[in-house]
Structures are given as C-alpha cells and as structure tokens.
Amino acid sequence: xxxxxxxxxxxxxxxxxxxxxxxxxxxxxxxxxxxxxxxxxxxxxxxxxxxxxxxxxxxxxxxxxxxxxxxxxxxxxxxxxxxxxxxxxxxxxxxxxxxxxxxxxxxxxxxxxxxxxxxxx
Amino acid sequence: xxxxxxxxxxxxxxxxxxxxxxxxxxxxxxxxxxxxxxxxxxxxxxxxxxxxxxxxxxxxxxxxxxxxxxxxxxxxxxxxxxxxxxxxxxxxxxxxxxxxxxxxxxxxxxxxxxxxxxxxxxxxxxxxxxxxxxxxx
Numbered sequence: 001x002x003x004x005x006x007x008x009x010x011x012x013x014x015x016x017x018x019x020x021x022x023x024x025x026x027x028x029x030x031x032x033x034x035x036x037x038x039x040x041x042x043x044x045x046x047x048x049x050x051x052x053x054x055x056x057x058x059x060x061x062x063x064x065x066x067x068x069x070x071x072x073x074x075x076x077x078x079x080x081x082x083x084x085x086x087x088x089x090x091x092x093x094x095x096x097x098x099x100x101x102x103x104x105x106x107x108x109x110x111x112x113x114x115x116x117x118x119x120x121x
Numbered sequence: 122x123x124x125x126x127x128x129x130x131x132x133x134x135x136x137x138x139x140x141x142x143x144x145x146x147x148x149x150x151x152x153x154x155x156x157x158x159x160x161x162x163x164x165x166x167x168x169x170x171x172x173x174x175x176x177x178x179x180x181x182x183x184x185x186x187x188x189x190x191x192x193x194x195x196x197x198x199x200x201x202x203x204x205x206x207x208x209x210x211x212x213x214x215x216x217x218x219x220x221x222x223x224x225x226x227x228x229x230x231x232x233x234x235x236x237x238x239x240x241x242x243x244x245x246x247x248x249x250x251x252x253x254x255x256x257x258x
Binding site: 071 | 174175178180191192194195198199200207208212220
C-alpha cells in the first residue's frame with residue numbers, strides 16, 4: 001500500500017521540477033533530495049530538489065526554503081538547492097558534501113512534451 | 122515557534138520594512154533626498170529577503186548569514202523562479218523575465234559597497250575613486 005503522503009510529495013516534486021525546467025533555461029538536471037531522518041515533523045513534510053544550473057553562480061551548499069502555496073497546487077513547503085555543473089560534480093565525488101542526512105534521490109527528467117514544444121519554437 | 126523560525130520571520134519582517142520604505146519613495150518622490158537612498162532600501166530589502174529564505178532551510182548558520190553578504194546575486198533569481206512557478210503565464214514570457222532578472226539581481230548585489238568593490242566600486246552608500254576623481258552615490 002503506497003504511502004499517500006509520499007505519493008503526493010513526489011507528485012509535487014515532479015510538477016515543480018517541470019515548472020523550473022520551463023522557467024530557467026540553464027537548468028540541465030533536477031534531482032529529488034531524500035532526507036534519511038528528520039525529527040522535525042514539519043520539515044519532514046517538504047519537497048526537496050537539487051537543480052544543476054549552468055546559469056547560476058557557485059555558492060556552495062546554500063539551499064533556500066519556501067512555504068507551501070496551496071492555491072497554486074503546492075501543498076508542501078519546498079527546499080531548492082541550486083548548484084553549478086562543477087559543484088554538482090564535486091557533490092557526486094563527495095568533495096562538496098551534502099548536509100548530513102541528505103542524499104541524492106531520483107533524477108526528474110524534463111518531460112518529452114516540453115522538449116517537443118521547445119523544438120517547435 | 123522555535124528560535125530559528127523567529128529569526129527567519131524577523132529577517133522577513135525587516136525585508137518587508139525596507140521594501141515598504143523603497144515603495145514610499147515612489148509615492149512621495151518629493152521626499153527623496155537622493156536617489157541612492159531609494160537604491161539602498163531596495164538592496165537591503167533584497168538582501169534580507171534572501172537571508173530569510175536561506176535561514177529557513179536551516180543549513181547555513183545564523184552567524185554566517187549575519188556576517189556575510191553576496192546572497193542576492195545567487196539566491197534572488199531562485200526566489201523569483203519559485204514565485205513564477207505559481208503563475209500561469211506562458212513559459213516563453215517567463216523565460217525572458219528570468220533572463221533579464223539575473224542581470225538585475227547582479228546590479229542589486231553590487232549596490233552593496235562590500236561586494237566586488239574592485240571591479241564595481243560604484244555603490245549606493247559610500248564614496249569611491251574612479252579615474253582620479255572621487256565620486257559619491
């Protein structure tokens with residue numbers, strides 16, 4: 001039996017990722033971030049994304065958090081960590097470690113419809 | 122509410138106060154003593170907004186946020202991106218906004234005299250020297 005909360009969070013993560021892909025052309029990849037454990041219940045219920053953006057500037061591990069926006073269909077708070085491609089390489093080799101308890105989850109690919117629409121422009 | 126959350130709200134409230142002061146100069150242009158003051162309020166509002174969002178993620182320490190600068194150029198665009206995610210406008214229009222906004226964020230950041238003073242000595246707060254002349258905001 002799937003955890004309905006997790007399904008809803010994953011859905012929000014995917015929808016938000018697609019929005020970010022559409023808005024910011026420098027984004028090449030977006031990953032979900034998983035938290036191994038969070039004793040703060042409110043912070044456990046948040047969507048977390050790592051976005052590799054060739055148009056951003058290096059600033060290390062500096063995530064920012066946003067509250068929920070239910071009227072726009074985003075029920076959970078969001079945490080966004082934007083990194084440059086170089087920083088992402090360092091994260092993968094652990095030269096630039098993610099915060100304790102954070103780990104890279106699945107890649108959320110840009111949906112094919114978005115690519116098709118861009119090719120038609 | 123935890124102390125950490127109180128700090129986030131305090132930074133956000135102060136950002137709002139700075140932003141309202143900036144807005145007032147539009148409503149009452151006769152009150153503007155110098156354009157640099159308007160820019161100063163804009164820079165302070167943006168910096169505190171970015172700091173509030175950074176603090177809310179509870180990864181960067183309060184000490185680092187309080188003693189560091191350089192948040193606007195890297196984080197303000199991410200904040201705008203999130204806000205634009207809530208809108209229904211067509212993506213082509215939004216992409217154009219984002220492209221221009223990054224440049225805008227960069228200019229707001231260098232309004233702070235402690236940011237890139239070597240390449241961009243012009244700022245909204247203190248005098249600087251340029252080509253043998255001393256200039257003031």
